[in-house]
Structures are given as C-alpha cells and as structure tokens.
Amino acid sequence: MTGLALGLGVGLGLFVALTGPALAQAKIQIGCTATSDCASAxxxxxxxxFKKHGLDVEMTPIAINSNIPAAILSNSIQVGGPTSTVFLQAVDGGLDLVAIAGASVMNPTSNTAIAAFVRNGIxxxxxxxxVGKKVGAPGLNAFLHVLFVKWLVEKGVAxxxxxxxxxxxxxxxxxIKSGGVDAVLTAEPFVTRMTNAGIGSVGARYGAELGRTDPIIFYxxxxxxxEKNVATVKKFREAIAEAAAIVNSDRDKASNSIAKFTKQPLELVKATPPNQSEPNLKPENLAWWIDVMSSQKMLQSKLDTAKLVLN
Incomplete structure (x- = not known):
C-alpha cells in the first residue's frame, strides 16, 4: 500500500492544483488500457x-490499470476505466472516486478469453x-491478478x-519470449497473438473456471x-448506452474501434469477440468484488456500495 499511497498522494496534490481550470474545460479525456473493455467509449x-450528445471526447491510452485513479485525480483524464478491483482499492485508500457508467462485464465468452499464458519450457x-513461478500481471491488484489469486485459493494454492x-x-x-517471466495473466487478442508467434501456450483458463458475471471495468x-458536471455525466451515460448497443451487435464497428485504440492488427481483433458492454451499473454489482478483495485482505475498511455509484 505504500507505493499506491505515494502515487495517489501525488495525484491528489496535482488534482488540487488543477481543479479550477479543469472544470472550465469542455474536452473530456477518457483513459483506458489496451483492451476491449472500454469498447463502448x-x-x-x-x-x-459523443459529439451527437454534445460532448468533446478523446481516448487516452494508460499502460497499467492501477495508474488510472491517480490519473483521474491529477486531471490528466476526467474519466477512467479502472477495473473493479483497482477502483475499490483506491476508494478504500481514501480517494473520492465514483462510478458513473458501466463498461464491461464477465460472461462465458469473455471468461474463456482470459488465460495464464506460459512460456516455452515451462x-x-x-x-x-x-508455485515458485514468476507471473506477470497487467497491474498488481487489478482485475486479472485478483481473479487469478481467487482461482489459486479455490484450487488450494497459496x-x-x-x-x-x-x-x-x-x-x-x-x-515471455525473453524468459523474463514464466507466465503472464492476459486475455484475447494477446493470447492468440502469442500462441501464433509460437512463444508459449495456455497454462490455465482460470476465468472460465470461475465462471463469474460481475463487472470487469467501468467508467x-x-x-x-x-457532481459539478451532472449534465455532462447524463450525456456521457446516454452516449455510452448507445455505443454499447453497437459493441454488442456490430462486430465490424466494434473491432475497427478496438484495433484503432489498442493498435492491434484488425484481423486479430475481429477474430476475438469483444467483451460484453453493459452500460448499466448498480451498487450491488460490486458486492462480490468487495467480498473477494476483503478475503484477500486488500481492503481495510467496510465499503458502502450505495456510495460507490453516482445516482
């Protein structure tokens, strides 16, 4: 928690310095990692x-999901796509963040796309x-990491x-190719891309084995x-709901947008169904994550789900 607290403290300091002028800006920067979870945005x-709803929005790539809360509070971005776990730990750490719309949820298709990919020779x-292996995660305490830890616990592994x-x-x-780690926690299209490159194979489909339907990422x-931009948030939600319907029904449009933002080959993205977009997020949707994180001693306080999602 020391590194997290330090990073978030810097974010808070910058946030205080930049809040005034930021509130006057019309442009909204949305920060997400290079996955399909923010496909609706x-x-x-x-x-x-977004433009049709009167919003001027740009997407900003964020390398590590756990950096998103600090980016929000430093006003580098106004809206971010943290995983459920990153968001909850940030709030538990004292950051006053609130969910404003849903992005992606787990379902049978997305769960199958999650894997622990193992390098050749392991x-x-x-x-x-x-046990004893070096495993790379795209954000410690982020979605794929916490889910994998939950899977290990259920399988009797410390x-x-x-x-x-x-x-x-x-x-x-x-x-993986250099042998810097023994395995990585990843998802499509990265699983297929690394498999096709012949640098390793899937060691476990742990997402499918857990079989959950909870939120992955939300805005x-x-x-x-x-609270100071209620009208903007309303327009944002309406735009995300409209776009989510396209993500869930039009593979070509969704794939084109995902490939453009993630810089993945279009043919590879098209071969992988995007994660299911679910714009409606309710407080109770976060209850399972809170239970899991509490059991992993990731949360120090008792979070009130009613305060986590903006009304």
Whole structure:
C-alpha cells in the first residue's frame, strides 16, 4: 500500500492544483488500457456518438490499470476505466472516486478469453505447478491478478507461493519470449497473438473456471467533478448506452474501434469477440468484488456500495 499511497498522494496534490481550470474545460479525456473493455467509449468516439450528445471526447491510452485513479485525480483524464478491483482499492485508500457508467462485464465468452499464458519450457498441468513461478500481471491488484489469486485459493494454492510482477499488455510477448517471466495473466487478442508467434501456450483458463458475471471495468470520475458536471455525466451515460448497443451487435464497428485504440492488427481483433458492454451499473454489482478483495485482505475498511455509484 505504500507505493499506491505515494502515487495517489501525488495525484491528489496535482488534482488540487488543477481543479479550477479543469472544470472550465469542455474536452473530456477518457483513459483506458489496451483492451476491449472500454469498447463502448472507443465506438462512441469513432462513430460520433459523443459529439451527437454534445460532448468533446478523446481516448487516452494508460499502460497499467492501477495508474488510472491517480490519473483521474491529477486531471490528466476526467474519466477512467479502472477495473473493479483497482477502483475499490483506491476508494478504500481514501480517494473520492465514483462510478458513473458501466463498461464491461464477465460472461462465458469473455471468461474463456482470459488465460495464464506460459512460456516455452515451462510445464503447467495443474494449479500447484504455478508455485515458485514468476507471473506477470497487467497491474498488481487489478482485475486479472485478483481473479487469478481467487482461482489459486479455490484450487488450494497459496498465492504467496507465486512471484507476481507487473507487465503491460503490449510488452507481454517480448517478456515471455525473453524468459523474463514464466507466465503472464492476459486475455484475447494477446493470447492468440502469442500462441501464433509460437512463444508459449495456455497454462490455465482460470476465468472460465470461475465462471463469474460481475463487472470487469467501468467508467469512473472524481466525485467532485461528477457532481459539478451532472449534465455532462447524463450525456456521457446516454452516449455510452448507445455505443454499447453497437459493441454488442456490430462486430465490424466494434473491432475497427478496438484495433484503432489498442493498435492491434484488425484481423486479430475481429477474430476475438469483444467483451460484453453493459452500460448499466448498480451498487450491488460490486458486492462480490468487495467480498473477494476483503478475503484477500486488500481492503481495510467496510465499503458502502450505495456510495460507490453516482445516482
């Protein structure tokens, strides 16, 4: 928590310094990592849906999901797409963030796309084979990491017996190939891309084994900004709902936007269904994550779900 607190403290200081002029800006920067989870925002930008709703929006790539809360509070971005786990830990740490709209949720398709990808030369036949291995996660305490730890616990493996390090999505293939880590926690289209490159294989489909339907990523903002921009948040939600319908029904449009933002080959993105977009987020949707994180001793306080989602 020391590193997190330091990073967030810097974010808070910058936020205080920049709040005044930021509130007068019409442009909204949305920060997300290079996955399909923020596809609704990507489509809303590319298809002119935000503009139709009177919003001037740009997408900003964020390398590590756990950096998003500090980016929001430093006003580098006004809206971010943190994973449920990153958001909850940031709020637990004292940051006044609030969810303003849903982005993606787990479902059978997205769960199957999640994997622990293992480099050549490493054999994983069962969960206990991860003991002593160096495993890269795209954000410690972020979605894929917490989900994997939950899976290890359910399989009777002590998470502390695994050495976790942070590895960004774009660098996973190079780090796996070089032997810098034994495995990475990743998802499509990165799984297919690394498989096709012949640098390793899937060691576990842990998302599918857990089989959950909870939120993966949602759009969040500083509570102060959201409450002072109620009309903007309303337009944002309407635009995201319109774009989510496209993501869930038009593979071509969704794939084009995802490929453009993530800089992944279009043919590879088209081969992988995007995560299901669910714009409606309710406080109770976060209850399972709170239980899981509490069991992993990631939360120090008792969070009130009613205060986590903007009315």
């Amino acid at each position: 990507m489509v809303a930008v590319d298809e002119g849906i 054999t994983i036949n069962e969960p206990k084979d991860f 998470p502390k017996s695994v050495n976790f390090v942070e590895v960004t999505f774009p660098t996973m293939a190079d780090i 969040a903002a500083a509570r102060d900004w959201a």
